[in-house]
Amino acid sequence: MRSSRLGAVVGALICLLTTACAAPTAGPGTAPGTSGSAPPPTPSPETDPVDAALADLDRREQVAQLIVVGVALTDLSPADAFAAGGLGGVFLQGRSSIPADELATETARWAEAAPGPRPWIGVDQEGGAVQTLSGPGFADLPSAARQGRMPAEELAGLADDMGASLSSAGINLNLAPVVDVVPEGTEDANAPIGAWDRQYGSTADAVSTAAGTVADGLAAHGVTPTLKHFPGLGRVQENPDKSRDATDDVTTGDDDQVAAFGTLAGSDAEPFVMMSSATYTRIDPSTPALFSPVVVTDLLREQLGFDGVVISDDIGAAQAVQDLPADERVIRFLEAGGTLMLTMDAGLVTEMIDAIVARAESDPAFSATVDAAVRTALTAKADAGLLPES
Structure with missing residues (x-):
């Protein structure tokens, strides 16, 4: 077990990233409690990679695998510590013209630094105004709105180039494609998506066709795609990143936006699904979608049958x-x-890990929930070749 190492590395880094660092507090490396889930069995030679990874991680390390943290492209040095500390992944935040081969050197070092499962290294590579990486070696990407109007063969070639260029730089997770359906004529009023031409079209069929092509192009090169933002941001006016009032009063569980996600969620690309942080009054008016069992479990997992990784939109700094x-x-x-x-x-990383571990130690039902999430997360890493035995 590497709990003390995880705590020392991540705790020290978070201390440096915050404006003040008072007396030392328990970090991710604090020794796990005796309650909560039972320790996993010691793996035998026949144990699959997920069981082997579970057996090698203590409770705090398991929970750390559920956290993906943003790292500013203006200073990539924190990513070394996050990878060495065993976090689930890093997300490259902002925009950069760093060459692909130069970034590949960085990402290879992060993968090597990981004490167990290698990290997800994610970006927002949609195209147009939302393109994390635009330096030499990266595909030149028009907006999703323009991509959606391309002939099918041309879009497939672009998606293949996108996947190849990201993979060459060591990127294994793209928080794209956008599957939000923005009704025609409402684009300018749709602050998070339509106003930036991030939508592939104005109908579920058009969006699912184009987004599916992009997802396939990414997956063909080992880059996991992410369908976002379930159950759809196409009909909100406020941007959840900047407003606490992002609300959709139109979308229902049988809506065409939801259908577009359902079409793609079970595809061979094995995508993640990112949750919206808007509130959907005709599905669950009580809470933002990412906190709603009605939306995540009842609608996405049960009605649409999605059993893969569900990732939150920004759960740290977003206003929503x-x-x-x-x-x-x-x-x-x-x-x-x-x-x-x-x-x-x-x-917030240490606080988040502390909260999950403490609740799991005192609540057997929640502990089982954490067990299931960790297994889903590690299964995705096994599929992506990110586990030590995979």
Whole structure:
């Protein structure tokens, strides 16, 4: 077990990233409690990679695998510590013209630094205004709106180039494609998607066809695609990143936006699904979608049959989640049926891990929920070749 190492590395880094660092507090490396889930069995030679990984991780290390943290492209040095500390992944935040071969050197070092499962290394590579990487070696990407109007063969070639260029730089997770359906004529009023031409079209058929092509192009090169933002941001006016009032009063569980996700969720590309942090009054008016068991479990997992990784949109700095304390956010997301938590606020990582571990130690039902999330997360890493035995 490497709990002390995880705590020392991540705790020290978070201390540096925050404006003040008071007396030392328990970090991710604090020794796990005796309650919570039973320790996994010691693997035999025939044990599959997921069981082997579970056996090699203590409770805090398992929970750390559920966290993906943002790292600014202006200073990539924190990623070394996050990888060495055993976090589930890093997300490259911002925009950069770094060459693909130069970034590949960085990402290879992060993979090597990981003490167990290698990290997800994610970007927002959609095209147009939303393109994390644009330096030499990366595909030149028009907006999704333009991509959606391309002939099928041309879009397939572009998607293949996108996947190849990301893979060459060591990127294994793309938080794309957008599957939100923005009704024609409402684009300018749709702050998060339509106003930036991030939509592939104005109908579910058009969006699912184009987004599916992009997902396939990514997956062909070992880059896991992410369908976002379930159950759809195409009909909201406010941007959840910047507003606490992002609400959809139109979408239902049988809506065409939902159908577009359902078409793609079970595809051979094995995508993740990212949850929206807007509130959907005709599905569950009580809470933002990422905290709603009605949306995550009942609609996405049961009605649409998705059993893969559900990742949150930013659960750290986004305005839409600020009404809840950070520790409550992660617990509610997992209870809703989520898997990976994305935070753009690195200073919350220790608090989030502490909250999950403490709740699991005192609540057997929640402990089982964490067990299921960790297994789903590690299964995805096994499929992506990111486990030591895979």
